[in-house]
Each structure stands twice: as C-alpha cells, then as structure tokens.
Amino acid sequence: MNFAALIATVICFVIIYLLRHKLNKSFSFLTIVALVLGIILGFIFKGETTYVAVLGTIYVKVISMMVIPLLMVSLIRSIYRMESLASLKSIGLKSFFWLLFQTILAAIVGLILALGTNLGKGSHLTQIANYEPKNVPHVTQVITDLFSGNLFQSMAEGNVIPIVFFSIIVGIAVVVVRGDGRNVKSFIDFIDACHIIIYQLVKVIIKLLPYAIIPLMADSLATSDSSMLKPLLLVIALTFISCFFHTFVTGSILISVVGKMNPIKYFKAIMPAQIMAFTSRSSSGTLPLYIECLTQRVGVSENIANFVGSIGTSVGMAGCAGIWPVLLGVFALNSTTGTVTIAQAIMLVCLTPLVSLGTAGVPGGGILIATALFITMGLPVEIVGIFAGIDAFVDMARTMTNVSSSMTSATLVAASEHAIEPL
Numbered sequence: 001m002n003f004a005a006l007i008a009t010v011i012c013f014v015i016i017y018l019l020r021h022k023l024n025k026s027f028s029f030l031t032i033v034a035l036v037l038g039i040i041l042g043f044i045f046k047g048e049t050t051y052v053a054v055l056g057t058i059y060v061k062v063i064s065m066m067v068i069p070l071l072m073v074s075l076i077r078s079i080y081r082m083e084s085l086a087s088l089k090s091i092g093l094k095s096f097f098w099l100l101f102q103t104i105l106a107a108i109v110g111l112i113l114a115l116g117t118n119l120g121k122g123s124h125l126t127q128i129a130n131y132e133p134k135n136v137p138h139v140t141q142v143i144t145d146l147f148s149g150n151l152f153q154s155m156a157e158g159n160v161i162p163i164v165f166f167s168i169i170v171g172i173a174v175v176v177v178r179g180d181g182r183n184v185k186s187f188i189d190f191i192d193a194c195h196i197i198i199y200q201l202v203k204v205i206i207k208l209l210p211y212a213i214i215p216l217m218a219d220s221l222a223t224s225d226s227s228m229l230k231p232l233l234l235v236i237a238l239t240f241i242s243c244f245f246h247t248f249v250t251g252s253i254l255i256s257v258v259g260k261m262n263p264i265k266y267f268k269a270i271m272p273a274q275i276m277a278f279t280s281r282s283s284s285g286t287l288p289l290y291i292e293c294l295t296q297r298v299g300v301s302e303n304i305a306n307f308v309g310s311i312g313t314s315v316g317m318a319g320c321a322g323i324w325p326v327l328l329g330v331f332a333l334n335s336t337t338g339t340v341t342i343a344q345a346i347m348l349v350c351l352t353p354l355v356s357l358g359t360a361g362v363p364g365g366g367i368l369i370a371t372a373l374f375i376t377m378g379l380p381v382e383i384v385g386i387f388a389g390i391d392a393f394v395d396m397a398r399t400m401t402n403v404s405s406s407m408t409s410a411t412l413v414a415a416s417e418h419a420i421e422p423l
Contacts, residue, residue, distance in 0.1 A: 001048035005041065005222075009052050009215055012037045016210045028268060030210040031275045038217025038279070046222050053219040056279075059212035063205050064285045068155050070202060071287065072167045073194045074306035079171025080178070080188065081303050088172070091413060095308045098409035099316030100353040102254075106246040106322030106401065107352040111345055113238050113245075114327050120334030164310050202288040209276055209289065216279040220396065232390050235327060242323045243397035247274075247404040254408055259415040269297035270407050277403035281395045283313045286403050294410055301419035305410050312406030319401030320366040322352050324394070325373040328387060332379045344377070351376055366398055367391050 016034055019025045025033075041052070082088050113119075148154040148162030155163065177184050252263035259266075267274075273293045277286040287309055294305040329348045333340045351373055367384060374381045414420040 001045060002050045002052075005045035005048050005218070006051040008041055008045070009055065009218065012041065012214050013211050016214070020210070027210075028271045031213060031272050034210040034213035035217055035275055035279070038214040039221060041214065041218035042221025045218065049215070049219045049222040052215045053223075054215075056212055056215035056219055059205075059208065060216070060280050060282065060285055063202075063280075063288060064282065066198065066202055066205065067284045067287055068163060069194070070198050070291075071163060071310050073191055073198055074291065074302075075164065075167035075310050076171040076174070077191050077195050078303035078306040079168060080174040080191075082175075085172065085175060087417075088175075091304060091307060091417060094413045094416060095311055095409060096315065098412050099308075099312055099406065102246075102250075102318045102405040102409060103316050103322040103353045104349060105250050106242070106318035106405065107326045107349045109246045109250065110238070110242045110323035110326040111330065111349055113242050114330035115340060115345070117234065117238065118334060119234060119238060119327065120331035121338065122335075161314055164314075167310075202292065206272075206289050206292055209272060213275060213279050220279065220281075220393075232387065235331065235387065236390055236394055238327055239323065239394040240397045242327070243319050243401040246318060246323065247401050251404060251408045254412060259408075259412050261411070261415070266298060266411070269293060270404070273407065274400050274404055278396045278400040281392070281399045283317075283399055283402050283406075286399075287313060290403060290407060294407060298411060299421040300411055300414040301417070304414045304417065304419055308410035308413055309406060312402075312409060316353075316405060316409065317369075317402045318405035319398030320395075321369050323401065324366045324398055325352065325370040328370045328384065329373055329377060329379065332374065332383045335383070336380065347377065348373070366395060 012034075015037065016030055019033060020030055042049070045052070079088060082091070147165065151162070151166055174184055174187065248267065252267070255261050255263045255266050270293045273286055273289045276289050277283065280286060290309050291302075291305045294300040294309070295302050326348050330340055330345075333344060367387070370384050370387070371381055373379075374384060411420065
C-alpha cells in the first residue's frame with residue numbers, strides 16, 4: 001500500500017502540473033487544490049505513507065536549508081537600507097508591540113472559548129505512558145542563550161535568536177561605519193549579491209510548493225494516532241476554532257481598522273504562506289514564502305517584511321504561546337479545582353506574552369511553552385503529558401496562526417511607516 005500511495009501522489013502531481021501549465025490556474029488556487037488532494041490521500045492511505053513522506057521531508061529540508069542564509073542576508077540588508085538608526089528603533093518597537101499584542105488577543109480568544117465550553121470539567125484523562133516532563137530553562141539561561149559563543153554552531157543547530165542578534169548588530173555596524181564616512185561599499189555589494197542569488201533560489205523552491213503540500217498533508221493525517229485524538233476532540237476542536245478565529249476574524253479587524261486595507265484581498269495574498277505553515281508546521285521554514293507573499297503580493301516594504309518576519313519566528317507566536325497554553329491552563333484548572341477564578345483567567349492572559357519571550361529560541365514548541373505557563377501558575381505539570389499525543393496534530397493550526405499573526409504585524413508596521421504599496 002505504501003507503493004500505491006506513492007503512485008497516487010504522483011498522479012496528484014500530474015493534476016497540479018496540468019492545472020498550472022495547461023489551464024494557467026493561479027498559485028493560490030493550486031495550493032488549495034493540493035491541500036484537498038493531500039487530505040484525501042491521508043484518509044485513503046491511513047498509516048501507509050512511508051514513501052510519500054520522503055517527498056515532503058525532502059522539500060522541508062531544502063527550504064529549511066535556505067532559512068539561515070536568507071535570514072542573515074535579509075536582516076543585515078534591511079537594517080543598512082533603513083534611513084537611520086532612529087527608523088530602526090521605531091520599526092523595532094512597533095514590531096514587538098504588534099507581535100506581543102496579538103499574542104494577548106489570541107489568548108483572550110482561547111480563554112473565552114475554553115470557559116464557554118467548560119473545558120476540562122469532569123475529565124478523567126490520565127497522563128500518557130511515555131511522556132517526560134519538559135525542563136523549562138532558568139531565566140539566566142534564557143538570557144545567555146540569546147548570545148552565541150559559536151555562530152556556526154548556532155547555524156548548524158538552527159538556533160534562530162543568536163543569528164538574529166548577530167545579523168542586527170552587523171547591520172547596525174554597517175550603518176555606523178558608513179555614517180563615519182568609511183568605505184563599506186564592497187561589503188554592501190557582497191550582501192546585495194548574496195541577496196539576489198538567495199532570492200532566486202527561493203523563488204524556484206516556492207514554485208514547487210503545491211507539489212510539496214500533497215505529501216506533507218497526506219503524511220500528517222495518515223500518521224495521526226486516532227486513539228490519542230478521540231478523547232481530546234474538544235481540545236482539538238477548540239484549538240482549531242480559536243486559531244482560525246484569531247487569524248481571520250481578529251486579523252481582519254486589525255487589517256481593516258488599523259491597516260486600512262481590504263482583508264479579503266489581504267488574506268488571499270498571504271494564503272500560500274498560510275498553507276505552507278499549516279502543512280509543514282514550521283514557522284522558520286515558511287519564512288522564504290512569508291517574505292515573498294508580503295513583498296510581492298501585499299506590497300510591504302522588503303526591509304520591514306524581512307525584519308518582522310525574522311523576529312516573528314520566535315517572538316509572539318499567537319498560536320503556540322497565546323491560544324494553546326491558555327486552553328491547557330483552563331483544562332487543568334477545571335479538571336483539578338472545578339473552577340477558574342477571574343484572577344486566574346486574567347493571569348493566564350497576561351502571562352502569555354512573557355512566556356513567549358521567556359521560551360524564545362528554546363526547542364520544544366507548544367508543549368514547552370505550556371509547561372512554562374503551568375510552572376508559573378503553580379499548576380500540575382504532569383497534566384501537560386495528556387496533550388503530548390495530539391501536539392503534532394494541533395501544531396498545524398498553531399503554526400499557521402503564528403505565521404499569519406506575524407504577517408499581520410509586519411503589514412501593520414509597514415502601514416504605520418507608510419512603507420506599503422498595495423499591488
């Protein structure tokens with residue numbers, strides 16, 4: 001059946017090829033069709049996607065390979081292309097504000113839905129057998145981990161925060177040195193040339209996205225453990241509902257009221273990046289397409305798209321740090337004490353931006369962030385183990401929300417800086 005699944009996937013590739021080259025369908029249309037085809041394959045070939053998974057894994061590895069060089073070159077270039085350090089300060093503050101503010105809004109959405117459905121009351125779920133509680137790093141370790149003793153080691157390990165920090169200080173150094181009248185033209189020309197080459201590679205990789213979505217989606221559904229999913233259907237449902245509500249409803253309000261843009265056109269423009277985030281479950285891996293959609297389809301300044309996109313891979317995270325830990329927190333409170341007080345509800349929401357900063361750049365994703373919140377709230381960390389089995393499944397919605405909120409933040413920053421030209 002694994003071989004049959006591979007043949008079916010190839011047939012789906014042919015369908016996408018014909019739609020693109022014979023019927024000239026749009027890129028957004030192709031990504032939606034690919035998503036649907038992947039879902040169908042996932043249901044048909046349940047547990048039989050070993051060969052199919054290889055295709056998706058290769059694509060994710062290839063695009064992830066481009067993230068570090070793209071991030072470094074884009075950040076350095078976006079900083080030295082800004083008019084001044086004052087402009088960088090303004091954009092930086094606005095970026096952090098919108099990223100963290102959206103995390104709070106997402107937490108409120110999750111809280112309302114969780115309280116409204118009495119999530120966790122009467123629960124008799126037990127911790128899964130193979131769960132090992134995550135160790136949340138001490139605040140001193142979090143601070144020191146922002147800096148790298150070996151930049152190349154950070155690159156190899158995929159530690160984004162130290163690379164972002166290094167790229168920012170290099171960009172600032174170029175601005176300062178150039179302001180002093182010293183010649184850095186050769187370095188700037190080198191970065192510009194790298195930027196052109198990397199973006200050309202990224203464009204080619206992005207064109208293959210509809211083909212990659214099919215195996216990625218098929219494998220995600222085919223390998224989901226239904227025995228883990230059934231007892232936690234309400235948590236799964238609320239996660240997806242909260243994520244989609246925050247992404248499209250809250251996001252639409254922000255885009256229309258603050259950004260003064262048509263939300264329908266906006267979400268149509270960023271849809272390919274959203275689908276990539278949903279299927280790959282990787283915010284960093286989506287960064288190349290993130291920048292492509294914002295600059296080429298929305299009209300956001302390249303400098304701002306690069307800057308906010310790079311920071312947004314590890315700061316804010318409305319899905320992982322906003323919605324997810326709040327849902328689990330309400331579940332834990334209802335299942336242990338039977339009630340959630342107003343003070344506890346407020347604390348859950350207020351802690352989300354702090355937790356997202358405190359675990360920035362630390363491997364572990366949603367489960368680690370939830371663990372950090374539980375420790376801070378004094379909740380039994382063992383309860384987090386109940387949700388370990390569904391973490392990968394709900395991560396699709398969470399990652400899409402992370403990326404979408406970051407893109408909305410970049411768009412709002414660009415609008416406030418008058419650095420957006422709708423296409």
